[in-house]
Amino acid sequence: MIARTENARRAEGQVMLAHPVGLHARPAIKLTKLAKSFPATVRLRADPDAPWTDAKSIVKVMGLKVPQGAVLYFEAEGAEAKAAIAALVALVERDFEG
Amino acid sequence: MTERVAIVIVSHSADVARGTADMVRQMVGEEVAVAWCGGDPDGGLGTDVAAIRAAIDRVWTPAGVAILVDLGGAETNSEMAVEMLPEDRRGTVVICNAPIVEGAIMAATEAAGGASLAEVCATAEELSPGIGR
Numbered sequence: 001m002i003a004r005t006e007n008a009r010r011a012e013g014q015v016m017l018a019h020p021v022g023l024h025a026r027p028a029i030k031l032t033k034l035a036k037s038f039p040a041t042v043r044l045r046a047d048p049d050a051p052w053t054d055a056k057s058i059v060k061v062m063g064l065k066v067p068q069g070a071v072l073y074f075e076a077e078g079a080e081a082k083a084a085i086a087a088l089v090a091l092v093e094r095d096f097e098g
Numbered sequence: 099m100t101e102r103v104a105i106v107i108v109s110h111s112a113d114v115a116r117g118t119a120d121m122v123r124q125m126v127g128e129e130v131a132v133a134w135c136g137g138d139p140d141g142g143l144g145t146d147v148a149a150i151r152a153a154i155d156r157v158w159t160p161a162g163v164a165i166l167v168d169l170g171g172a173e174t175n176s177e178m179a180v181e182m183l184p185e186d187r188r189g190t191v192v193i194c195n196a197p198i199v200e201g202a203i204m205a206a207t208e209a210a211g212g213a214s215l216a217e218v219c220a221t222a223e224e225l226s227p228g229i230g231r
């Protein structure tokens with residue numbers, strides 16, 4: 001399930017993490033590398049009430065230990081925010097393949 | 099385009115060093131240059147200054163080199179290897195204070211994104227809270 005809201009330089013998205021082992025090392029690395037490729041600041045969290053985590057920080061993302069079945073919430077601000085959210089949601093949707 | 103920071107892995111065990119390099123390549127990708135060395139010249143556990151120097155030389159780039167080590171001797175010998183580098187390269191090679199496997203993966207992930215040597219090392223060192231350089 002995806003919901004996207006955006007205004008000029010801000011975008012949000014959410015997607016369920018279906019990957020069998022959750023957000024473990026390899027998917028976390030892919031997610032971080034992808035987030036870093038965008039100029040916007042990108043944040044994520046697995047709990048809508050938890051503080052945001054910097055999606056460009058590999059140590060922090062890996063430390064989240066997000067399990068399979070959790071919903072990932074993304075937020076991006078700045079240039080290419082919408083593209084960043086779209087790309088990250090797509091990465092999770094295709095189970096981090098490619 | 100700026101070159102990426104390179105990673106050198108120095109372990110007392112060649113198996114550990116080689117395996118760590120494999121993990122970095124497979125999990126992070128091929129875009130970060132990785133060199134490894136481990137074991138003493140007789141094939142036992144230990145580290146060797148000349149081997150460390152050769153590993154640095156294999157991957158050195160103006161962007162810098164981050165060295166990950168396991169135990170004290172690896173750090174000491176790595177420091178000696180850095181001292182042996184030409185003067186214009188000495189300042190571009192740093193030893194990160196991080197666990198060798200996890201640190202190498204975090205450092206390489208950061209390096210893959212084009213981060214500076216300082217950022218690469220700082221990321222690896224995030225894994226060791228409370229231990230300052």
